[in-house]
Amino acid sequence: MKARWIWLRPSGWSTGWAAEVALAKRLIPCLDVDGGRVVKGVRFEGLRDAGDPVEIARRYDEQGADELAFLDITASHQERDTLLHLVEAVAAQVFIPLTVGGGVRDCADVRRLLNAGADKISINSAAVARPAFIAEAADHFGSQCIVVAIDARRVPGTDAAPRWEIHTHGGRRPTGLDALDWAERMARDGAGELLVTSMDRDGTGLGFDNELNRAIAARVEVPIIASGGVGKLDHLRDGLLVGHADAVLAASIFHFGTHTIPEAKAFMAAAGLEMRLDPVQVEP
Amino acid sequence: MQTLAILDYGMGNLHSMAKALERVAPQARIRITQSAAELRAADRLIFPGQGAMGHCRAELAQRDLLDLLPELAREKPTLGVCLGLQAALDFSEENGGTQGLGLFPGVVQRFPTGLPEAPGLPPIRIPHMGWNRVEPTRPHPLFEGIAPGSRFYFVHSYYAPAGSPEVAAVTHYGLPFAAALGRDGFFAVQFHPEKSQQAGLRLLSNFSRWDGASPASTS
Numbered sequence: 001m002k003a004r005w006i007w008l009r010p011s012g013w014s015t016g017w018a019a020e021v022a023l024a025k026r027l028i029p030c031l032d033v034d035g036g037r038v039v040k041g042v043r044f045e046g047l048r049d050a051g052d053p054v055e056i057a058r059r060y061d062e063q064g065a066d067e068l069a070f071l072d073i074t075a076s077h078q079e080r081d082t083l084l085h086l087v088e089a090v091a092a093q094v095f096i097p098l099t100v101g102g103g104v105r106d107c108a109d110v111r112r113l114l115n116a117g118a119d120k121i122s123i124n125s126a127a128v129a130r131p132a133f134i135a136e137a138a139d140h141f142g143s144q145c146i147v148v149a150i151d152a153r154r155v156p157g158t159d160a161a162p163r164w165e166i167h168t169h170g171g172r173r174p175t176g177l178d179a180l181d182w183a184e185r186m187a188r189d190g191a192g193e194l195l196v197t198s199m200d201r202d203g204t205g206l207g208f209d210n211e212l213n214r215a216i217a218a219r220v221e222v223p224i225i226a227s228g229g230v231g232k233l234d235h236l237r238d239g240l241l242v243g244h245a246d247a248v249l250a251a252s253i254f255h256f257g258t259h260t261i262p263e264a265k266a267f268m269a270a271a272g273l274e275m276r277l278d279p280v281q282v283e284p
Numbered sequence: 285m286q287t288l289a290i291l292d293y294g295m296g297n298l299h300s301m302a303k304a305l306e307r308v309a310p311q312a313r314i315r316i317t318q319s320a321a322e323l324r325a326a327d328r329l330i331f332p333g334q335g336a337m338g339h340c341r342a343e344l345a346q347r348d349l350l351d352l353l354p355e356l357a358r359e360k361p362t363l364g365v366c367l368g369l370q371a372a373l374d375f376s377e378e379n380g381g382t383q384g385l386g387l388f389p390g391v392v393q394r395f396p397t398g399l400p401e402a403p404g405l406p407p408i409r410i411p412h413m414g415w416n417r418v419e420p421t422r423p424h425p426l427f428e429g430i431a432p433g434s435r436f437y438f439v440h441s442y443y444a445p446a447g448s449p450e451v452a453a454v455t456h457y458g459l460p461f462a463a464a465l466g467r468d469g470f471f472a473v474q475f476h477p478e479k480s481q482q483a484g485l486r487l488l489s490n491f492s493r494w495d496g497a498s499p500a501s502t503s
Contacts (some may be wrong), residue, residue: 023416023457034399092303095303097437114299142335145297222409
């Protein structure tokens, strides 16, 4: 078996993966929610309506989404609480992991969202404002439910040796923090997973910033979710194969009917990636 | 009408479990409780848990559950989930070493850093997070109707070793580990059935009807 792998690797882990690896790569549709509706913008601006969150969540669950992400994208800058009742409504119908984020400021917020039915809580701005929050939350609730969202933008003029800077508040506020150092620190403090969004790519349809994801994946042991920029199925595949992510997150291509979840999964499986295909066949 | 009690000892999110049980056992009373009287009166018991082992033991001790829980697990069908599996072993290496409930033999260990997922592949990520295949090692009523190799959702950094006679299912993540352990009326799973869509709901449905008899206990 070993010899077979050595032979296969130069061609880019194309075939045989499924025979050796059992853990599936994850496909995570993301519901950006604003004012109780699913919306989607370009580079975090210019929002378009994409429908009712509960209805969309149910559809994605039926289609075999591996998890759902539910981000209240305006919560942070408008100082609003995430819409707990929407989380409750989604959680009551969907029996796959649900990550919820947006405006999470302290352990009380985490508690409220978990009680509403979230499984993992995504934290961004509050971690930058008070880095000790991540260690507190991980200690209190366990790393398994603490996701740190890293919104990073390339520092202009660093193309040869790229650097990325952390932004907060839906991408509007630069922080001066280096994204790779920050990722390492957050993982050390107890983040169970990192949700890495390229601000340069989000909503553009140009694909993930795979260089960013690969650089972070090399620095931390925890799983990485690639986010921001998916416009076609190749981008999802490349996020896993080139960007070394463990999960890929996308919004627009599913919301606006460009592709379905089963299409995306079949495409990635055909590229040799281990995927959870049809929802499991269970006898009645 | 049967009562399903979910043990509430301050370790993690119990609402997902309650919702899933409501779905599969709409006739049952679902109680999230830490009251010894309610736990004793229940027909079936769920011992969930997320977080760290040291914290788990402290919370159980604070509620006088360290002796009661093993006693109840011997009396009525009991399902341990995630940390509820790990806490049932003799010992865990987490938090500098934590004594377990001793319902199953063995030591819970952390996945080794740098372990390749398979020969020639990159190292595993820790925690083990996502949908992995579960292979039952023997027939068990809780896996009835679920195809071998079905995927369930996992999230954990520590694991119970495969290899003891109590192992009921195995999963591979760089190494084989116990995805399920069972002895008599106590069954424990490392994955989260309440988050594992159809396969998970089927397992919970099987549990809601299980009388606590298992092939291993009679062989």
